[in-house]
Amino acid sequence: MQPDSSRLPEMPPVVLGEALTEQSYLRLREAILQRRLPAGARLSVPAVARRLGVSRSPAREAIARIAAEGLATFVPRKGAVVARITAADLLEIYELREVLEGLAARLAAERIAADGLAGLRALLDRHRAAVEDGDVARHMELDQAFHRALRHAAGNRRLLEPLDRLQAQVRIAMDTTHRSPGGMPQALAEHEEILAALRDHDAVRAEAVARAHIIRLRQSIASSGDVPAGGAGSSRGGAR
Amino acid sequence: MQPDSSRLPEMPPVVLGEALTEQSYLRLREAILQRRLPAGARLSVPAVARRLGVSRSPAREAIARIAAEGLATFVPRKGAVVARITAADLLEIYELREVLEGLAARLAAERIAADGLAGLRALLDRHRAAVEDGDVARHMELDQAFHRALRHAAGNRRLLEPLDRLQAQVRIAMDTTHRSPGGMPQALAEHEEILAALRDHDAVRAEAVARAHIIRLRQSIASSGDVPAGGAGSSRGGAR
């Protein structure tokens, strides 16, 4: 193993005089999601503080938030390391996402108003353009934006955080799990299906198609990235 | 005038020489769940530190965890206050719990082994005894224990934290929303139904009965529950 983790990539120092902790958290999160900090990278408090040009206090809290979010894990004696999202983790994540996105779609179908529908419509139009252009990065961005808008339309605040976290974890896993470009039109079509159900305020259908959408994503991942045959079994017990 | 912030209830000082932050967190959580710290109580860092006999660092982090868990909310300029779980919040919580407990039951039905079934069986036996004795406190405790065991049997680690959090939030809401004692045998019977489905490894039925169980709880709360009405008068300190 190479101690590649010792050198953190250059991060522009935090500038805003206010909310150093928040800024540090956002910078750190961004670095992780963009994979400038790869899975397994160690996040020591002094190192992060140095890189960000802040003292240890905000660095420490930023790291704590990152860990609480599931983007890093605390190793007992080593501090925090950027989470390694394995195929088994993705299975767990998609099991959860299935029911949560389904719930979001159901609630949104019951509650969404005209402006909410218009917003989703606009997103899908831009998404379609991106897919037609074969713009993978933009596709992923708009795909996530759609799901984000969907859960916001659900009107259940407690639904936001778990889904945000899962989505972030999926993003840092995208490293190993290749994005199949062929799946882009399929995802778009399924989003259209969800939107259609929302427009009809058909809660049952919205939940069903949303769940089917996630199930398909899980399967496409399970088939491309091979899962160790154990599944998401209990690897480790213990409370947090 | 008396500084009301010092009115935090007596908490035995943290004793263990290790993990002051963890101990502080647990003590604080316990105090909140037992309603020794009522909803709306302010959790200022110095006050908590004083009460627990620790310095501000562990107190600060403990409060941060409590807030991240949804047991307290950060008010921009006032610090953290113990969360006020309204009837509307409970609605949100049960919307989420419905799908999460359903997922837990489904996964558990697929994966649970003999010892897991035996553990749940033992819990239900004790639960039955408590219900027959009319022991409400023990009923609630075992009710929660059953759900906790169920989600552990699901074998999805990412499912644990959201459900733990929701359950904790429900507990601090139990202040205002009283559980109808008549519901005890009903809850027990539904848990038996879930267990039966698990024993048959009938995932579909397990999910269905678990969801039905939560839906019923939500309805029983919605019918007995009061209006959220924010009219809770903040007790103003005595003028003289």
Place this chain on the structure above:
DNA sequence: GGTGATTGAATTGCATGCATCATGTAGCCG
């Protein structure tokens, strides 16, 4: 030359100092 002990660097967790800022009160002035 191989193995083991020692020193060293770095990290964590905790404690504490300090400036800024909001809050609430008391007193003063119109």
Place this chain on the structure above:
DNA sequence: CGGCTACATGATGCATGCAATTCAATCACC
């Protein structure tokens, strides 16, 4: 007598000091 202001209190956020501990690499010794 009421409204406004200045002050005292206390909280937050950030910076930094300090001891204990861990991990590693070097160096001495067999």
